[in-house]
Amino acid sequence: MKLVKQFLVLISFSLLAFACSNDENTPIPIPQNETKELTIFHINDQHGRIDNFSKIKHIIDLEKETTNVIVVCGGDIFSGNPVVDNYEEKGFPMIDLMNKVGFDIATIGNHEFDYGELILKDRILQAKFDWVCANVDMNTTGIPEPYEYKSIIKNNVKVTFLGLVETNGKEDAIIPSTHPWRVQNLTFQKYTSVINNYSQIKQSEGSDLYIALTHLGVSTDRNIAENYPFFDLIIGGHSHSKINTVVNNIPIFQAGSNLENLGKIQLIIKNGEIENLTYNLINLSNYTDVDTGIKEIIDTYNEDANLDAIIGFSEAYHSNSQVGYFYTDALKNEMNVDLTLQNTGGIRASLNAGDILKREIYTIDPFNNGSVTYTMTVGEIKNFLKNSGAGFYYSGGSIEQNNNEIIIKNDNNNILSDNTSLTIGLNDYIPAVYDTYFTQTPTYKPYTTAEAIINYLENNSGSINYTNYNNYFKYN
Template identity: 45%
Template structure:
């Protein structure tokens, strides 16, 4: 019994030792396969955005102060623009190097990249080439080709990296004018071919640079409808930062966001994002009202003051008896040019009236702000029937006018002479307009009767100096 008992104990002890070894082995194996993998931490980035400043430079000292303060706290700070940098401030538009002041200030404020807007073409292709070459940041436009023009076509896409975080930016411009071109003077984009921005974005879907980026941003001057189309059609785009229609919004479409920040550098958007493996996992939007900010970068403020030191723009040439909205300003505008041309009828497109005429002294600065484009002035001879055909065109712009009366009733156009008699279709009128309208609608306006030497803005100044210096168009609305 003893011996049997001993053997049994030894057997049991042997089995126990094997069990312990196996247990330890399993435990070791389990630990090796379940050691916690260090969890990835989202990257925190900040993107500041502006769009459609139109030459307004006063708030750039505030912009620089805000961005510099953020860069002291965060290493991954991006500053981008949605285009239309030019046309709207005589200090910028009539600088010896047209457009340079805002290019200079944007660079000094830390601009990383800008979309190419339609008004970047307003000075012509050669001047745009010079400004793009001077800029310390790239311009983007993926939907333009140079077939016979002078433009040094910018890249359509660029990657920008900050402290190891890389954003792929894709830029497009709007093509809303007749002929599928941007809204600028057709003569200034001669030889360039444009195609739809939503189609242009698609060509980057399989781009290695885009696929390898941490975030993909469409930086557009395409308008809110175009930006929405991009998000609905291109799931590889994480965010759209836009411009063109001067809107303010933070809108979610197809699970991703599109933003726009107004115009004239009155506001700036700040996006604070957390991004993990190419996905935005935390999104914070802030609209910064620059008009309410007081802190400025001193050196930038001094530079802006130097640019603004142009006394010839601030000589009083007339008096406005009230604040005029765009329609009242259109009445002044067309009356003045009808006096200059002696035409039976003068048109001005509302899109070419960029500001109202405010109460108080009128200066050349005010006139060039209202009419910044340097358009020429022509007169044409056409029958009433030809005029009706133009006004009934679905692509005809919204117009202010002065002269014979025009009425639109139930979709029909009636034109009355100065004595309120209905004019027959074969009667002939002399019609004056800026050469932007006649070039966009060249099928309606072939050969001018007369081409005037000065720009429309220069003739408005001449009118105030030589014909009528006190302006009051309260409640005037001559629109068609």
């Protein structure tokens, strides 16, 4: 894991802190004893949503006319909008717009790894803002190492940010919640293993503020405030929460998700302490002004995506779970297997009644997961369902629990014996996470699961209605 710059940790500043100007050898004194004003704008978990950046740009530029401004992101920049996720250079529109809006810094979220190593490398190199994450090592992948912490200076204000990402992606490994096969060459540590290494950074940097910019979720941010109280603020992400609270005298903020809100933290600072803090969570649906230049760019990205082709018809509104029932049924037919399973977290959106657009399927399934099949016995499938602890949507017969026993029946309602072999189809994220139960080499299909659903809809003229289905199983 990365070594902390120990010589920085040991340096202490009393009255003055020094940073670097454009000439890195020229020290600039940062006075601590004057009253300073700063506004921090923050977003998190935008998941590819871009439409509100024109409003955000307008808000930020107005604020910059009157005070110092820093713009930050709490991670999960990608995965969720097909305009961004299926762009020729995956993720490019998001970074392009963040550059143009004027973001200063972002922490790495778990979904930054969804596109794989080469694309993450390109997106980090594309960014004109800094990246921070203290508990990842990119090793020899060629992905630029993010800063563990980074100080940003706006006129007379110096703010240092420490980045952290969650590592709860796999029970027997320390990785983020992303496809395990896409982070095989990276090394992660739990935040608890590294955070104390950075307890003196505010002093060594001579900063006015020290902020944890995290992608850990609100419960973990609360734990940091309780147990690692050397931060002035915590700005978070991952749990998609709207948070404005104080724990152990440390303010904690999070701005929801999907670029629906913009957090605004207004600060008055003196001698490295917050004298006054005002918070406003701006609901962007209620904000009408836009930056016309940014809006034109967004409109072009949306129009060029060609995602509005009608590929099917839904008789009714389908909730996420009802989409899961349809999803597995469509996969079963398209993959020609006996049983399909779909993890609940892989269904990311509901489905409206009426015409089904191609963009809706890519929004429901944004992860570009591959399609794989296995041949497994009923006994092996039961072992997986019983011991994985996870719940799944499914199609193919029925799966029930009777006391401690799992009963699997075929489409004719006949109970299947444990030694019966079935072909099972699923996205490749599931066997990657639960590799203890999927030990065979799978058969790879030449399409992603989203492409399978699109193909199914395009080749089946009937409408869909899964509102009365209940094909979900979780062992209790």
